[in-house]
Amino acid sequence: MTLKIYGIPGSRAYRTFWMALEMGVPFESEPVFYAKPESITPEFLKANPNNRVPAIDDEGLTLYESMAINLYLARKHGGPLAPTNLAEEGKALQWSFWAMSELEANSLQLAMHRMFLPEGQRDPAKAEAANAALQKPLAVLEQALADQPYLLGDRFTVADLNVAAVLSWARTVKIDLGAFPKVEQWLTACLGRPAAGQARKGKAA
Structure with a gap:
């Protein structure tokens, strides 16, 4: 049975598509989009009763929350992306939780008011x-x-x-990285990886 990923590339499911592609894990994409109620199936709601993406069904195991999914895939499949010891696992957990608590809300707020909301609903002050x-x-x-x-x-x-x-929209929404050359260099390297680009298509290479 193939890993099934619920979501679309323009959502948090991008993170899971990217992870699966980096690790060479075959997967089936099930497009779920809140603006298309017909895409919300009973199977998806079984995988995530919160009605949010991403969610996965991995040989009968269902999981939701993008960071948990990616850490699970790393633990299951191993390889260079996975932590090699307890210290690395702790750091991977730390940075994953940190991204959600320290970066995501303001990154999303910036994206909404610089790109996603209709022009008339955008608030430059909030951005x-x-x-x-x-x-x-x-x-x-x-x-x-x-x-x-x-x-x-x-x-x-x-x-x-x-x-x-989490920072993948940084350039599109003009997050100011001027004072952070190491971050800019690191982000360019991360987002320049072939799997990161392929993940925007939401399907296996």
């Missing part, structure tokens, strides 16, 4: 406030990358993928 609020966590990320190219050291891992996926 600027979100951009300003992101400067503190970006400084934390800059410090973490001061002496190493990736969050766990010398190799790209699930920790990098999870954090970079």
